Amino acid sequence: MLKKKLTVWIFDATGTPVQKASIPRLLLPMGMLLFIGAAIMVYLGITDYLRLKDANQSIPNLRANLQTQAELVDHQQHQIAAFTLKIEQLKGQLADLHDFEQKIRVIANLDPKDSGESIFGVGGSDPEEIDPTTMIEQDYQDLIRTMHDEINEMDHASHDQQNAFASIFSQLEGKRNLLAATPSIRPVKGWITSRFGRRQSPFTSRSEFHRGLDIATRAGTPILAPADGLVTYSARKGLMGNMITIDHGYGMVTRYGHIQTLLKKKGQRVKRGETIALVGNTGRSTGPHLHYEVRLNGVAVNPMNYFLN
CATH class of the missing domain: 1.20.58 (Methane Monooxygenase Hydroxylase; Chain G, domain 1)
Structure with a gap:
């Protein structure tokens, strides 16, 4: 039968047994278990301490990373908004x-x-x-x-x-x-003294149809071509005095009367805005002015309908 107690002798410095003690047999394994448990607890405590220490040391890096990510997100949001x-x-x-x-x-x-x-x-x-x-x-x-x-x-x-x-x-x-080819600019600056349509003749005082505009201005004022075209007449013509005729194509023709100086000859091509003659007082005229006509397919039309300036 197994003994419940374990006998332990205590020796002095010379090796002579001086005392005998009895220890319960179950106390030894229990002590071993307690020692092992304590060792495990110490190990776990040290491990947790080291882990917390490492985590505490990484907090500044984590904060810096979070700050960088927050700035990146904010920058991306502003880029998307822009x-x-x-x-x-x-x-x-x-x-x-x-x-x-x-x-x-x-x-x-x-x-x-x-x-x-x-x-x-x-x-x-x-x-x-x-x-x-x-x-x-x-x-x-x-x-x-x-x-x-x-x-x-x-x-x-x-x-x-x-x-x-x-x-x-x-x-x-x-x-x-x-x-x-459309005569869209005024050929000369001045005062319109007689408009297109019926009027009382300044020479006979009788009613007549005026086929153009009379624009009064000082002699020698440049006369401009109101559109591109070909000069088909440049000479004196009866009551119109010195006259130029320009064929612009598409059935559009313009005529200029009472000219002082003819600057273009028959057969010459002209561009819109180019000077073609100088205002005068030739032919049947009461003073320096330009008689200006626009004809469409041979029929006189009102030049005012074409002015853009």
Whole structure:
């Protein structure tokens, strides 16, 4: 039968046993377990201490990284806001180009676009629709999707606008020669003393039809060609005195009477704004002035209808 106690002898310095003690047999393994448990606790404590020490040392780096990430996010948000603002500015410029196109069509008497047509399409965004300050608070994917849609819409609108201007250029190209041949500027500066239409003759006091404008100014004032053309007459002609006739093409002809000095000869080509003669008082005239006529297909028309200046 196993003893419940363990006998232990205590020896003095000389090795002589002086005392005998009895220790319960279960106390030894329990002591060993307690020792092992204490060792484990000490080990875990030291490990936790070292881990906390390392973590405490990495806190400044973590803070620096967080600060860097926060600054990067803030910079990206401002970039996105600036990008969305730029999108809206470009959309506004496209809208302005669209309005400018409409004005050109009106001025050049071209076919206008449908007034209800929009360069951003039905249901598209207006130029003021995107607010950059609120967009950066949206979900990132929603924000990217919205910006992608806006860019696609602008790309489509820019292609439409490019095609529209190409169409205008093509139509204006066909009318360029006609516009160059239209007498659109005043041939001389001065006072209109007699207009186109019926008037009382200053010589006979009888009613007559005046086929042009009389523009009074001092003798020697330059007379300008109101459009491109070919000089078909440059000589004296009865009551008109010295006279020049310019054929502008497309059935358009202009005549200039009472000239002092003829500067262009028959057969010469002239450009709009070029000096062709000097104002005079030749022929039947009451003073220095220019008699100016515009004829369309041989019929005298009112020159005032063509002046742009």
